[in-house]
Amino acid sequence: xxxxxxxxxxxxxxxxxxxxxxxxxxxxxxxxxxxxxxxxxxxxxxxxxxxxxxxxxxxxxxxxxxxxxxxxxxxxxxxxxxxxxxxxxxxxxxxxxxxxxxxxxxxxxxxxxxxxxxxxxxxxxxxxxxxxxxxxxxxxxxxxxxxxxxxxxxxxxxxxxxxxxxxxxxxxxxxxxxxxxxxxxxxxxxxxxxxxxxxxxxxxxxxxxxxxxxxxxxxxxxxxxxxxxxxxxxxxxxxxxxxxxxxxxxxxxxxxxxxxxxxxxxxxxxxxxxxxxxxxxxxxxxxxxxxxxxxxxxxxxxxxxxxxxxxxxxxxxxxxxxxxxxxxxxxxxxxxxxxxxxxxxxxxxxxxxxxxxxxxxxxxxxxxxxxxxxxxxxxxxxxxxxxxxxxxxxxxxxxxxxxxxxxxxxxxxxxxxxxxxxxxxxxxxxxxxxxxxxxxxxxxxxxxxxxxxxxxxxxxxxxxxxxxxxxxxxxxxxxxxxxxxxxxxxxxxxxx
Numbered sequence: 216x217x218x219x220x221x222x223x224x225x226x227x228x229x230x231x232x233x234x235x236x237x238x239x240x241x242x243x244x245x246x247x248x249x250x251x252x253x254x255x256x257x258x259x260x261x262x263x264x265x266x267x268x269x270x271x272x273x274x275x276x277x278x279x280x281x282x283x284x285x286x287x288x289x290x291x292x293x294x295x296x297x298x299x300x301x302x303x304x305x306x307x308x309x310x311x312x313x314x315x316x317x318x319x320x321x322x323x324x325x326x327x328x329x330x331x332x333x334x335x336x337x338x339x340x341x342x343x344x345x346x347x348x349x350x351x352x353x354x355x356x357x358x359x360x361x362x363x364x365x366x367x368x369x370x371x372x373x374x375x376x377x378x379x380x381x382x383x384x385x386x387x388x389x390x391x392x393x394x395x396x397x398x399x400x401x402x403x404x405x406x407x408x409x410x411x412x413x414x415x416x417x418x419x420x421x422x423x424x425x426x427x428x429x430x431x432x433x434x435x436x437x438x439x440x441x442x443x444x445x446x447x448x449x450x451x452x453x454x455x456x457x458x459x460x461x462x463x464x465x466x467x468x469x470x471x472x473x474x475x476x477x478x479x480x481x482x483x484x485x486x487x488x489x490x491x492x493x494x495x496x497x498x499x500x501x502x503x504x505x506x507x508x509x510x511x512x513x514x515x516x517x518x519x520x521x522x523x524x525x526x527x528x529x530x531x532x533x534x535x536x537x538x539x540x541x542x543x544x545x546x547x548x549x550x551x552x553x554x555x556x557x558x559x560x561x562x563x564x565x566x567x568x569x570x571x572x573x574x575x576x577x578x579x580x581x582x583x584x585x586x587x588x589x590x591x592x593x594x595x596x597x598x599x600x601x602x603x604x605x606x607x608x609x610x611x612x613x614x615x616x617x618x619x620x621x622x623x624x625x626x627x628x629x630x631x632x633x634x635x636x637x638x639x640x641x642x643x644x645x646x647x648x649x650x651x652x653x654x655x656x657x658x659x660x661x662x663x664x665x666x667x668x669x670x671x672x673x674x675x676x677x678x679x680x681x682x683x684x685x686x687x688x689x690x691x692x693x694x695x696x697x698x699x700x701x702x703x704x705x706x707x708x709x710x711x
Contacts, residue, residue: 217304217308217534218300218301218304218305220251220252220305220399220402222252223252223253224239224252224253225239225252225253225254225255225398225399225402225422226255227255227257227261227265227419227420227421227422228402228405228409228418228419228420229261229264229265229268229416229419229420229421230264230268230272230415230416230419231409231414231415231416232415234261234264235255236255236256236257236258236261236422238255238256238258239253239254239255239256240253240254240256240395241253241254242254242309242395242396242397242398242399243545244308244309244311244581245310245311245541245542245543245544245545245581245582246307246308246311246531246532246533246534246541246542246581246582247532247580247581248580248581248582249580251308251309251399252309252398252399254395254398254422255422255423256395256422256423256424256427257421257422257423257427257428258423258427259427259428259431261421261423261428262390262421262428262431262432262435263431263435265390265419265421266361266390266435266437266438267437268415268416268419269361269388269389269390269416269417269419270360270361270388270437271416272388272414272415272416272417273358273360273361273386273387273388273416273417275414276383276386276387276388276414276417277358277386277387279386281334281335281336281338281384281385281386282335282336283335284335284383284384284386285332285333285334285335285336285384286332286335287383287408287411287412287413288328288329288331288332288335288380288383288384288411289328289329289332290410290411290412291328291380291407291408291411291413292325292328292329292332294407294410294411295321295324295325295328295407296325298403298407299318299321299322299325300318301403302317302321302372302400302403303317303318303320303321304317304534305399305400305403306320306321306371306372306397306399306400307533307534307541308399308534309371309396309397309398309399309400310368310369310371310396310397310544311497311533311541311542311543311544311582312496312497312533312541313533313538313539313540313541314533314534314535314536314538315536316495316496316533317533320370320372320373321372321373323370323372323373323376323665324372324373324375324376324404326664326665326666327373327376327377327380327665327682328376328380330665330666331380331381331384331686332380332384334381334384334684334687335384337684338355338356338384338385338687338691339356340353340354340355340356340693341353341354345697346707346708346711347699347701347705347707347710347711348701348705349699349700349701349702349705350697350698350699350700350701350705351697351698351699351700352695352696352697352698353695353696354693354694354695354696355693355694355696356385356687356691356692356693356694357386357691357692357693357694358385358386358387358690358691358692359385359387359439359440359463359690359691359692360387360388360437360439360440361387361388361389361390361437361438361439361440362378362382362387362388362389362390362438362439362440362442362690363389363390363391363392363432363433363435363438363440363441363442364378364379364382364389364390364391364392364441364442364443365391365392365425365429365432365441365442365443365444365445366378366391366392366393366394366401366444367394367444367445368394368395368396368397368544369496369499369500369501369544370500371393371394371397371399371400371401372400372403372404374444374467374681375391375393375400375401375404376404377665377669377681377682377686378442378444378681378686379391379404379418381686381687381690382440382442382690383413383417383418384687385687385690385691387440387690388416388417388418388419389417389418389419390419390421390432390438391418391419391420391421392420392421392422392423392425392428392429392432393420393422395422395423395424396544396545398422401420401422402420405418405420425445425449429449433453433456433457434456434460436460438462439462439463440462440463440464440465440689440690441453441457441462441463441464441465442464442465442679442681442689442690443464443465443466443467444466444467444468444501444681445468446468446469447468447469447627447674450466450468450676450677453466454466454677463689464677465676465677465679465681465689466676466677466679467501467669467670467671467675467676467679467681468501468628468674468675468676469501469602469627469628469630469674469675470501470502470503470602470628470630470631470671470675471505471506471599471600471601471602471626471627471628472492472502472503472504472505472506472628472630472631472632472633472651472660473504473505473506473507473508473622473623473632473633473660474488474489474492474504474506474507474508474632474633474634474635474659474660475508475509475619475620475623475632475633475634475635475636475645476507476508476509476510476513476517476635477510477513477616477619477634477635477636477638477641478510478512478513479636479637479638480510480513480635480636480637481635481637481657482513482516482517482520483520484635484657485517485635486517486520486521486524487524488633488635488657488658488659489504489507489521489608489659490521490524490525490528491659491661492504492633492659492660492661493505493586493606493607493608494525494528494539494540494586494606494608495661496541497540497541497542497543497584497605497606498603498604498605498606498607498608499543499544499548499604499605500661501630501675502630502631502653502660502661502663503604503660503661504608504633504659504660504661505602505603505607505608505609506592506599506608506609506611506622506623507608507609507610507611508611508613508619508622508623509610509611509612509613510612510613510614510615510619511612511613511614514590514610514612517610518567518588518590518610521588522567522568522588525568525569525586525588528540528586530573530578530583530585530586531577531578531583532577532581540586540606542581542582542583543582543583543584543605544582545582546582548582548604548605549572549582549584551603551604551605552584552587552603552604552605552606552607553572553584555597555598555601555603555605555607556570556571556587556607558597558598559589559592559596559597559598559607559609562592562596562597562598563591563593563596564589564590564591564592564596564598564609565589565590565591566587566588566589567588567589567590568585568586568587568588569584569585569586569587569588569606569607570585570587571584571585572584572585573585584605584606585606586606587605587606587607587608588608588609588610589607589608589609589610590609590610591610591612592609592610592611593611594611594622594625596609599611599626600626600627602628616636616641616644616645619634620644620645620648620649623649623650623651624648624649624650627673627674628671628673628674628675629650629651629652629671629672629673629674629675630651630652630653630670630671630672630675630676631651631652631653631654631655631660631661631663631671632649632651632653632654632655632660633654633655633656633658633659633660634649634654634655634656634657635657636656636657642656650672650673651671651672652668652669652670652671652672652675652676652680653669653671663682665682665683666682666683666684667682667683668680668681668682668683668685668686669681669682669683
């Protein structure tokens with residue numbers, strides 16, 4: 216029996232209170248088509264209330280010593296740990312990912328809580344010699360103020376923790392717009408913050424559409440940082456609007472990630488990694504492998520082994536422990552994938568497996584798509600250039616290591632890449648030359664750990680990183696402090 220939510224209608228969380236909104240919309244389980252909760256559709260006045268509350272709360276929160284702020288995050292981590300199975304089951308119901316992946320995602324939140332809480336006793340600045348006598352010089356991190364975070368549906372709790380925890384430990388207040396498709400994790404995380412003793416107003420959750428709530432975040436003068444994960448088109452629009460306001464913005468967007476399989480690769484290991492990277496979360500993650508760049512010497516063998524392994528992929532409701540591939544988030548996602556199947560066929564790629572929606576029997580009420588494999592794709596095809604966000608992977612044959620690197624880098628995105636080889640010289644050349652923010656060797660394109668920076672190059676983002684200590688950068692300003700104890704006026708660069 217699946218864990219049930221105790222309410223059928225969610226409310227905004229503003230100033231530590233649950234505030235009902237008159238307009239709402241239904242959220243359905245993508246595995247069954249059943250409505251599981253009603254989520255508010257907030258308006259700009261709801262955003263205004265949340266921002267003003269956050270603005271006032273932040274003034275007090277910034278005065279709390281960072282080690283004491285950290286104690287709240289430690290309690291959040293323990294609460295996440297206690298509630299891990301409950302959260303995982305609710306996550307699978309609203310998002311569709313299989314239960315073992317849901318547990319892994321909740322674990323990311325747990326790890327992030329304990330890791331970032333540790334920064335409460337660091338938040339390091341620097342001391343440096345001053346150029347004048349009897350003068351002290353240092354730099355320190357200072358909070359920005361009110362932070363707006365906008366999170367996607369595919370990792371509704373992990374990405375939220377990547378963004379909110381660093382913002383909070385740094386002394387900011389947060390206004391959060393979760394994805395409308397997956398609001399339950401936001402509701403549960405807000406309750407955890409409440410129990411953990413986070414002061415009222417330091418985190419506020421405003422549910423609603425991107426066009427209303429998200430747009431209000433972006434244009435509100437009291438929100439000084441926007442941290443966004445989502446589509447490239449939306450991210451570019453946010454960057455343009457924030458640029459006009461001189462507002463800090465962190466963007467984490469798409470990926471067109473590749474696994475490179477060289478002629479000396481362990482093919483059994485490569486197949487296992489490709490299956491996990493391409494079809495885990497039904498391909499609905501920014502780090503998903505959607506290209507396999509394979510040396511022509513092992514192409515046919517790799518194809519045969521991939522096809523054989525794909526036959527054992529079980530598809531269905533992710534609450535079933537035996538299922539390996541869950542549903543697609545909604546019908547719009549199905550339609551997009553189907554359109555790319557036709558594009559691939561028309562471009563001349565050879566369809567080896569899948570390529571169709573599952574609509575019969577147990578799949579009738581949900582949103583399911585068969586894991587799909589194309590071969591003989593070329594680097595310039597749209598299916599090899601554009602993000603599909605579904606369980607679709609294309610094999611691209613190459614003649615050399617150098618060509619493989621060129622094909623990998625020849626896309627708009629630069630999030631994650633992987634190479635399978637036993638040649639140590641190739642390994643070091645690859646980690647130098649692959650133009651992505653994340654590089655894996657003899658592993659798939661997924662599996663980032665929270666103590667390292669997460670993000671990409673080129674069209675994937677704008678240079679900031681989620682997770683790792685680097686996540687603090689977007690949520691803090693650097694302040695230089697000079698203390699002159701000479702008792703006289705000393706002029707830098709003049710009285711040296």
